Amino acid sequence: MLRFPEGFLWGCATAAYQIEGSPLADGAGPSIWHRFSHTPGNVERGDTGDVACDHYRRWRDDVALMRELGLKAYRFSVAWPRVLPDGRGAVNETGLAFYHRLVDALLEAGIVPFITLYHWDLPGALQDLGGWANRDVAGWFADYAALLFDRLGDRVRHWITLNEPWCVAHLGYIAGVHAPGMRDLWAGLRAVHHLLLAHGRAVQAFRASNVKKGRIGITLNLAPQYPASRSEADLAAAQRADAYHNRLVLDPIFSGRYPELLVRRFNDAWPDAPQADLETIATPIDFLGINYYSRGVVAHAPGAGFLETRSVAQPGPHTAMGWEIYPEGLFELLVRIHGEYGGPTLYITENGAAFDDRLEPSGGVHDTDRLDYLRRHFLQAHRAIEAGVRLQGYFVWSLMDNFEWAHGYSKRFGIVYVDYETQRRVIKQSGHWYREIIARNGLEN
Numbered sequence: 001m002l003r004f005p006e007g008f009l010w011g012c013a014t015a016a017y018q019i020e021g022s023p024l025a026d027g028a029g030p031s032i033w034h035r036f037s038h039t040p041g042n043v044e045r046g047d048t049g050d051v052a053c054d055h056y057r058r059w060r061d062d063v064a065l066m067r068e069l070g071l072k073a074y075r076f077s078v079a080w081p082r083v084l085p086d087g088r089g090a091v092n093e094t095g096l097a098f099y100h101r102l103v104d105a106l107l108e109a110g111i112v113p114f115i116t117l118y119h120w121d122l123p124g125a126l127q128d129l130g131g132w133a134n135r136d137v138a139g140w141f142a143d144y145a146a147l148l149f150d151r152l153g154d155r156v157r158h159w160i161t162l163n164e165p166w167c168v169a170h171l172g173y174i175a176g177v178h179a180p181g182m183r184d185l186w187a188g189l190r191a192v193h194h195l196l197l198a199h200g201r202a203v204q205a206f207r208a209s210n211v212k213k214g215r216i217g218i219t220l221n222l223a224p225q226y227p228a229s230r231s232e233a234d235l236a237a238a239q240r241a242d243a244y245h246n247r248l249v250l251d252p253i254f255s256g257r258y259p260e261l262l263v264r265r266f267n268d269a270w271p272d273a274p275q276a277d278l279e280t281i282a283t284p285i286d287f288l289g290i291n292y293y294s295r296g297v298v299a300h301a302p303g304a305g306f307l308e309t310r311s312v313a314q315p316g317p318h319t320a321m322g323w324e325i326y327p328e329g330l331f332e333l334l335v336r337i338h339g340e341y342g343g344p345t346l347y348i349t350e351n352g353a354a355f356d357d358r359l360e361p362s363g364g365v366h367d368t369d370r371l372d373y374l375r376r377h378f379l380q381a382h383r384a385i386e387a388g389v390r391l392q393g394y395f396v397w398s399l400m401d402n403f404e405w406a407h408g409y410s411k412r413f414g415i416v417y418v419d420y421e422t423q424r425r426v427i428k429q430s431g432h433w434y435r436e437i438i439a440r441n442g443l444e445n
């Protein structure tokens with residue numbers, strides 16, 4: 001039996017736009033994902049977050065579900081435009097009340113709430129002013145954060161400023177496959193800088209707030225990058241991919257500087273980054289949240305964009321997202337972060353897999369592939385703790401099937417199945433199994 005440390009926080013994660021539905025109810029303002037999903041061609045089958053898992057109305061039953069699973073913690077995000085319909089200025093008290101009630105229900109169920117302040121649903125009104133490409137966003141975000149610290153800080157002790165700033169900038173402003181659907185490298189690199197600046201300003205607001213014994217961090221999607229061959233060219237390609245995917249956010253947050261390799265490569269597209277900004281970005285945090293799903297394998301690709309790298313498909317098993325299943329990458333990533341960035345307190349704030357689940361006539365969902373994926377990753381997390389990594393919790397993505405961004409509802413990540421026709425929740429085999437892991441705080445090796 002492999003035991004995890006006493007008090008290890010086993011949980012599940014979700015995000016507002018992916019589960020809540022009712023995006024414009026009770027005075028809420030439209031987010032960029034409301035606009036993006038309602039713009040034809042952006043999301044598979046024209047799916048939107050209009051209903052999703054109807055969590056905005058079914059939250060009591062969903063907390064009961066979390067209690068049935070025995071979760072120790074629950075990571076969720078606050079929809080900025082529900083609380084501040086214009087992104088700044090007037091507070092929508094009804095919108096805020098939803099989160100008050102949710103937090104109180106979690107505490108009553110003995111579940112530790114982790115709030116993500118921003119999980120991609122920027123108020124549309126702020127996008128109209130340039131969104132993350134406008135440097136003023138750092139102040140708007142800090143004010144929004146300060147409001148939540150003031151209103152919920154007496155009951156919520158764990159705070160995450162941003163979910164995956166890299167994805168927000170790369171997918172939303174450079175690749176254009178996520179909201180706001182821009183394809184502008186100059187805007188995208190400025191967005192990275194302003195996201196990190198906003199993070200630093202929010203951490204400073206947190207330190208100035210009266211949140212008692214609170215802890216604040218940021219969640220980064222990190223993927224170790226491996227060379228496709230031992231050639232010098234491929235080794236250098238893996239270094240460039242690592243700098244862009246990982247060090248672009250890790251280095252400024254922990255070391256107050258951007259990777260020189262990137263500044264040189266992106267040349268005149270690189271944004272101005274005054275020293276004062278970098279000091280704000282590097283304001284010390286209490287923990288780092290890591291979202292791990294898979295690794296990258298890259299080769300040198302002369303002339304292929306700024307990075308000159310190409311992804312090399314791997315033979316191993318893959319998930320329904322086409323992501324290679326590579327559990328060892330989690331161990332290698334955790335040990336590297338521990339060694340290279342000063343041994344910070346870590347949480348896995350997301351890890352999970354999409355598979356094509358089937359609701360059996362018997363009413364069960366035998367998602368043994370997801371159970372096996374999770375089991376293999378839990379083993380690697382345990383290996384990392386044994387190696388001295390200060391890992392204090394693990395949030396499975398996701399509590400329930402939900403709106404998977406540009407894939408709409410076609411991809412299921414939940415350990416609980418959602419029948420969108422009826423909104424019925426069915427705990428999958430992986431959910432029943434996870435409840436036992438939590439109860440025993442460990443797993444059979």
Ligand SMILES: OC[C@@H]1[C@@H](O)[C@H](O)[C@@H](O)c2[nH]c(CCc3ccccc3)c[n+]21
Binds near residue numbers: 015293397404
């Ligand atoms: O794709 C599964 C989940 C999303 O549902 C979460 O909202 C998001 O935080 C999240 N991040 C990642 C890893 C980075 C990534 C994001 C989007 C698309 C591809 C990779 C996977 N996921």
